[in-house]
Amino acid sequence: NDRQRLQRIYVEGPATGALVQEIFGSTAKILGAESGGSECLAEFIIKDVESTEGTVSLLFPCAQARLDILPRRLSSEQAIYLDEILVYETTPSDSLEHDLNEYLKDHGRPNAVGFFSPSGFDSVFKASQRI
Template sequence: MQSGHQLCILSILQKLSFIKGFDELVSMRVLLLKEPRDGEAGPDPYIQELAARGHEATMIPVLSFKFVSLNNLSDKLFQPDKHGGLIFTSPRAVEAVKMCVEAEGRGEEWRLIKDKWNAKSVYVVGKATGDLVRQLGLKPLGEDSGTADVLSCLIIQRENAFLLPLFFPCGSIKREVLPTALRDNGVPLETLTVYQTAEHPDLQESLTSYFTQKGTPASIAFFSPSGVKFCLETVRELSSERLTRIKFAAIGPTTADAMTAEGLCVSCSADKPSATGLAAAIAKVLL
């Protein structure tokens, strides 16, 4: 039989064990600074992959988008004979195409047109963009390239100056790496801005609410240079002296470069821009 003294010590140890467990639980929190995937059934894949590795992830939308030039985009989509292929480097550009396809009941017409595009090349960056392209009935190439820089090398290898220009629907703040590389190597290209990017109107309030309710997360993941631009100052203010304890993660090298340029120490970067790639990278640094 245990004495009263022993029971008292046991009680203290149990409480300490609970506190330790609670601290470990807090340390598993991950903040994802990105928009949920539109139309995604079930749990978001990033949250799901992190949960499978024992991490509690929260997603905060960072960007808002306004679609523009859709009439012009529609004209080009339904005249595939004027272009040598398509390039998509973001899910939003694919969403703009989907809006054009679904507008005015042009679905049946698209079923015929898409085969003409599939006879050409449809280049993409990233699995998320590739999945959306497949939903349109198109066959993506290069989704494992990871960055526009790498994709440009693939395109240069496959295309030549004698083909019709590739058509590149893009955002207002796209990087110029891919267009420059293609033009420098004689690959004709036509770009069209189909969406404009801005800070999400609820971003600052959402960040403040997260830090107030859940505290400083163990890891924060950025998904674009724009996300770094819009979030970093607020994250620094809210985390204060705890900033150096946060493991900062990047979805890829372009985002990592933007983080480094702002003075952040990048703890990890996904080997591929996917939920699995990012979750695996974060899991390693949170061991």
């Protein structure tokens, strides 16, 4: 069984950890869920890999719009062979410009905005330039 062959599954965040746990079950070795971000997860992975012998082959499925923090840091380690594969592309909502315009009409300019991904920021910034 391929699921049993996985020695480690590194995740960023408790929600991802819970989903992986649901799919792989209680025997899966899920690590890093509480790391708190890409930089901390990279350091966690490096420390974990140091406790193993030889090279660890690490598959890194990612989006086309992603930060370089994790792959750049892990690629600098000789004990880690990082193999990135593009698994999805992030695209803005078809109604983003309309929705943003409606929000501004109804509520005015906000006091604060929270962005949680580079692609989210980029999409909103570009849409705001057009309205």
